[in-house]
Amino acid sequence: MIYFDNAATTMKKPPEVVQAVVEALQSFGGVGRGVHGASLSAGMAVYEAREAVARLFGAPSAARVAFCSNATEALNVAIAGLVRPGERAVTTAASHNSVLRPLYRARAQGADVDILPVAPDASINYDALEALLERPTRLLVATHASNVTGDVYDIERMTHLAHAHGALLLVDAAQTAGVVPLDMGTMGLDLVAFTGHKSLFGPQGTGGLCVGEGVEVPRYKVGGSGIKSYDEEHPSTMPERLEAGTLNGHGIAGLAAGIAYLERVGLDAVATQTHALVERFEAGARQIEGVRILGGQADSGRCGIVALNVGDVDSAVVSAALNADFGICTRAGAHCAPLMHQALGTMDQGAVRFSFSHLNTMDEVEEGLHALSQVAAAVLKDEARAGV
Structure with missing residues (x-):
């Protein structure tokens, strides 16, 4: 085959990814759910994975990395939190359903959504995109690369256009994370949604959302957090704000090993x-x-x-x-x-x-x-x- x-x-993984998952399955307790060694080792592994993701994407800090089950969940978290009834979002026809369907739902709930067509050769007209952004816009959701054709779009130009018109930029990096460099700091990106199971060589069920400094995404899920358990409201601090329930520590350990492999190579x-x-x-x-x-x-x-x-x-x-x-x-x-x-x-x-x-x-x-x-x-x- x-x-x-x-x-x-990605089916073939570096050996260290497999080893990391196996070791995690044999030794991890619940992340943030105890003071014994099994829980603490899981918590440390997740923290180190946050640091690795922050390095990879140039995120402001490990605290600005929230883990999700994949890019789809990360996109849902960002879009549901930032595009409310009466607000406006823009995307392109290059987008995957992981972007389109959350936006369609936001539209059904009263948001305004515009979608820029792409040409028959899959290219984007950036002048037409700028014209769309001249109307007040809360969020531009930009696919970094088409998952159909592999075309990589000019994300820095999109960032400039979004910020020039007062919009935030959310990047869908599902196809480019681990293949095309992204740096939130130098490129001025506000939010990056990524998945672990493609070119980061991690297991399925891993991914996350990197949130720029000064960008506040409202809570999407609420529940157990391991901290502030007597409060009625879910914690407001990052990254716990965007995470609820026991994290996939085993998978995240594999994701960290995949990123370490990329850093080594x-x-x-x-x-x-x-x-x-x-x-x-x-x-x-x-x-x-x-x-x-x-x-x-x-x-x-x-x-x-x-x-x-x-x-x-x-x-x-x-x-x-x-x-x-x-x-x-x-x-x-x-x-x-x-x-x-x-x-x-x-x-x-x-x-x-x-x-x-x-x-x-x-x-x-x-x-x-x-x-x-x-x-x-x-x-x-x-x-x-x-x-x-």
Whole structure:
């Protein structure tokens, strides 16, 4: 099996991630739920993970990192807290349903929501975005990279536009965390939502929200916090304000190990290697008859994703053949990004998404290209027969 579905979840993890989770399962008590060694060791591991996340994203401090179950929950926390009835939010059609659905809910509750279309090549018109922001806006939610095409958008320009018009910027970094550098301090980012199970090499069920200094997000969940238990209200201090219940200490330990791996290898080295895999695959795929590459025109290049279609063949047929005949794992369909597919003209066909990890190899890419060429020839032949 060759795994090219890393934009959904990285399957291959560095050995230290597995080791960290196993050790945590064997030794952790409840995080912040006792003064015995098992609880204290869990609490220390979570604190060290907060520090690692803060370093990775240039967050103001570990206290400004709230852990969530994934980027989806983090986006829900931020959007529900900051976009109230009568307020306004803006996003783009590149957004995932993790952004769109919380915004649709806010709209149903009385908020004003505008969505900037994207071009058929997946690019964004920043002048049109600025025009949208000229009306009073509370929050701009910006996807750092499309989870369909891998196009990386100019997040610094979006930050400048948002702040120039008095809006906060929330970055969906689900696809770029661990592949494309982000620094909240130097880039002026207000909030960053991230997930642990993709390019940070952590377990599923990990992620979080980094909150800039001076940005106050109201409580989303309330309940047990391990502190101020006699108070009727959930604690107001960060990070407890945005966390309730026992944290996933075991998963967070694995997430911290994934970040430590990235720090050891070097984020620049990871990005360079991932880009080389993408560049070779895209160049090779463009030479295959019937293959159409989607997107690829964004200002800042691609993250580790190449999406394509073969003729007019349903993407699920192509993806299934790649898996059944060659053991190539890809993802077909809508990728939870309906507005992007609408812009690309692939609402009915979907797309076959190849997504690469730093842990993939160039030999695997070559095997993937060989498999794609064989499948493309076969499905186009079948399509031609069906049309006779």
